[in-house]
Amino acid sequence: MEKQKLNIVILTDQLHKIGGINSLINIKANYWSTVKKHKVDIVTTEQEGKATFYPFTEQISLYDLGILYDRNSSYFGKNNIVKVFKNYRRLKKLLKNLNPDLVIIANHIPVTFFFPFLNSKAKFLKEYHFTQFYRSKVKLTPLIRFEKLIEKKLDFKVVLNEEEKGFYNSGRIVHIPNPIPHSFIEKPSFSIETREKTAIAAGRFSPVKRFDLLLEIWNEFKKSDNEWNLEIYGDGTDIDVAELNSLITKYHLKDSVRLIKPVDNLMEIMQKKGLYLMTSIQECFPMVLLESQSSGLPIIAFDCPTGPRNIIEKDKTGCLIEMDNKVMFINKLLELTHEDNKREELARNGFESVQKYLLDPVMKQWDQKILNHL
Numbered sequence: 001m002e003k004q005k006l007n008i009v010i011l012t013d014q015l016h017k018i019g020g021i022n023s024l025i026n027i028k029a030n031y032w033s034t035v036k037k038h039k040v041d042i043v044t045t046e047q048e049g050k051a052t053f054y055p056f057t058e059q060i061s062l063y064d065l066g067i068l069y070d071r072n073s074s075y076f077g078k079n080n081i082v083k084v085f086k087n088y089r090r091l092k093k094l095l096k097n098l099n100p101d102l103v104i105i106a107n108h109i110p111v112t113f114f115f116p117f118l119n120s121k122a123k124f125l126k127e128y129h130f131t132q133f134y135r136s137k138v139k140l141t142p143l144i145r146f147e148k149l150i151e152k153k154l155d156f157k158v159v160l161n162e163e164e165k166g167f168y169n170s171g172r173i174v175h176i177p178n179p180i181p182h183s184f185i186e187k188p189s190f191s192i193e194t195r196e197k198t199a200i201a202a203g204r205f206s207p208v209k210r211f212d213l214l215l216e217i218w219n220e221f222k223k224s225d226n227e228w229n230l231e232i233y234g235d236g237t238d239i240d241v242a243e244l245n246s247l248i249t250k251y252h253l254k255d256s257v258r259l260i261k262p263v264d265n266l267m268e269i270m271q272k273k274g275l276y277l278m279t280s281i282q283e284c285f286p287m288v289l290l291e292s293q294s295s296g297l298p299i300i301a302f303d304c305p306t307g308p309r310n311i312i313e314k315d316k317t318g319c320l321i322e323m324d325n326k327v328m329f330i331n332k333l334l335e336l337t338h339e340d341n342k343r344e345e346l347a348r349n350g351f352e353s354v355q356k357y358l359l360d361p362v363m364k365q366w367d368q369k370i371l372n373h374l
Helices: 018-033 080-097 111-116 144-150 211-222 239-251 266-270 287-294 327-339 338-359 357-370
Strands: 007-011 041-043 063-064 102-105 121-126 155-158 173-175 197-204 230-232 257-260 275-278 299-302 319-321
Touching: 007 018, 007 080, 018 041, 018 239, 018 287, 018 357, 041 080, 080 111, 102 111, 111 121, 144 266, 197 257, 197 266, 211 230, 211 239, 211 327, 239 257, 275 287, 275 327, 287 299, 287 338, 319 327, 327 338, 338 357
Parallel strands: 007 041, 007 102, 041 063, 102 121, 121 155, 155 173, 197 230, 197 275, 230 257, 275 299, 299 319
Antiparallel strands: none
């Protein structure tokens, strides 16, 4: 007997920016609406009339509540508290009309704090794209206690790796990794001759990515190298961009470093490059590492909590560096840029390991662990 078609509503803040969460919403929503024929609606709070960065199928309906939170202030501060109540009223009315079977809270947005009061018959699921490693070590504030109490009302919590499950002690906690946006990946060229002597990094220009640290490492590396270049794909505030450009000038790196605006064909670009570098302070399950491995791009990454070590098998499918050990990172960079065979070996192994994250098997996990239980 064919499984009943479902009404799925996905909640997020916006869809007009490039980013891992928006990419994942796009991948899953398009899959559910076309392959599984589920009805999918996506509700944003601050789309601002802009086009979505990633293309959605015509079967998907998009709604914007027009809340426009002040992202520089607390959700419960004077600039946002009235907007939280507006969000609640508008979302409650919309959900009544959409009548979903499942509501997915796709990131950490205010609905996290008020979803039990929406009086919806739907099951509620929250995806946790950020690691709880550091948060688990801080003192419990009244707000965190309230959030933990509210989260007990969730029907499902989805975390991205097995290690993250240990940070939760209530509710139905399910591990489902991020999928690669393909059902099949053609094997890239692993030949060093086809690749540029260029290392790349990608992500929003924000403190968590620590591109300032990457530039510091690159500066030390270039004292022993005159061949390799670095490209950083991303964007941020004018202040963020200015700070990185200032460091490039300070370290005299203009001849070897480029800051490049976000692109929608990053995997295609990766197939031409030589290394991927990650210096983040935390990453739960970084899509960019899966994309790198899919593209035959060897990786050097700090062993930050908790994502990289749940994707990379040390010195087999990539290189994990002791957290904040800059000397070790620089030495590994020098080693790999001089050892073509090692880079090729890491690339081949990485490509083989990433096959388990292809779209179809990961979406099958959504069926088995979530959708079949509605």
